[in-house]
Amino acid sequence: MFASISGPRRPSPPRAARHARRLAVLATAAVALAATGLAVAATPSSAAACNGYVGLTFDDGPTGSTNALLSVLRANNVRATMFNVGQNVQGNPSAARAQVDAGMWVANHSWNHAHMTSMSQSQMQSDLSQTNSAIQSATGVRPQLFRPPYGETNSTLQSVASSLGLRQVIWDVDSQDWNGASVSQIVSNASRLQDGQVILMHDGIQNTRDAIPQIMANLNSRSLCPGMISPSTGRAVAPDGTPPPTTAPPTGSPTTPPPGGGCTATATFPNVWGDRYNTSVTVQGASNWTVVVAVTAPQRISTTWNGTPSWDSTGYVMTMRSNGSGNTFGFTTMMNGNSSARPQIRSCTTG
Ligand SMILES: [Zn+2]
Numbered sequence: 001m002f003a004s005i006s007g008p009r010r011p012s013p014p015r016a017a018r019h020a021r022r023l024a025v026l027a028t029a030a031v032a033l034a035a036t037g038l039a040v041a042a043t044p045s046s047a048a049a050c051n052g053y054v055g056l057t058f059d060d061g062p063t064g065s066t067n068a069l070l071s072v073l074r075a076n077n078v079r080a081t082m083f084n085v086g087q088n089v090q091g092n093p094s095a096a097r098a099q100v101d102a103g104m105w106v107a108n109h110s111w112n113h114a115h116m117t118s119m120s121q122s123q124m125q126s127d128l129s130q131t132n133s134a135i136q137s138a139t140g141v142r143p144q145l146f147r148p149p150y151g152e153t154n155s156t157l158q159s160v161a162s163s164l165g166l167r168q169v170i171w172d173v174d175s176q177d178w179n180g181a182s183v184s185q186i187v188s189n190a191s192r193l194q195d196g197q198v199i200l201m202h203d204g205i206q207n208t209r210d211a212i213p214q215i216m217a218n219l220n221s222r223s224l225c226p227g228m229i230s231p232s233t234g235r236a237v238a239p240d241g242t243p244p245p246t247t248a249p250p251t252g253s254p255t256t257p258p259p260g261g262g263c264t265a266t267a268t269f270p271n272v273w274g275d276r277y278n279t280s281v282t283v284q285g286a287s288n289w290t291v292v293v294a295v296t297a298p299q300r301i302s303t304t305w306n307g308t309p310s311w312d313s314t315g316y317v318m319t320m321r322s323n324g325s326g327n328t329f330g331f332t333t334m335m336n337g338n339s340s341a342r343p344q345i346r347s348c349t350t351g
Contacts, residue, residue: 052195
């Protein structure tokens, strides 16, 4: 069974087109600010049937078919995260309340699905605040998670979200339901989900609702359970908030300060996904600093924050200079098939 490519199943062709063009950005958008590492569970005994958790997310609601979606979710014992659009909540507060009544987590997906990276900081602030208020007033729940429309983000938006107590969450797996994917394609995409990961789906799409029983059958066969998304790590965890047993993220070792360098840079890797990972570098000994970092080909740095980067001619060596955002900068690296290499810090110098 094939979905028509030419249109009617697409919920919004312009949005679909945007999505297509933004896939690279989506893949690189990182949860940057709260790069505090994964918590390690003290007791691995809870929820014996679950070897891990995944976050099922439904964007752009509430819609006219939210109740139909909730019926399917309840029938399959699914708790999911609903990234709601503020004006939709304002227009249909009872549907938002029904989400919470059905055991779903409600989260912030902006006021009207605008391209937020072109907003000023105060516009971002007002957009997210207004959405939080609408959700809180409809449901009594204050959102703790935020997904930017189209997955488009930047450091200003992440900082604004963080200041409002919102953890940015993008996704690991795109169901492609917005792009006319058939039920079997949606099920197949969801079958790539691994422990801790998050999948993008949408409220208001029939194929998505029809795929849920098969998605759940696949997850059950792998002992993966639907979980909540942790506001502290952005990863899927058990519904009570207990993170699943996990290995501690690898930690970096300090570089030897080069002679006369005057500072030390230490790298950690707080977030690792299937195709990319984040590096967080903390500088000690200087507030004005320059750090040179090299990645191993074919890995590529795709996004940076809290510093001003420049690149050598190969594109694999980045020079990051302080820009007043403090002593910790970060970046996302696409693995491009090499999942084991990690960046090397070549030098840390003052000024
Ligand atoms: Zn959306």
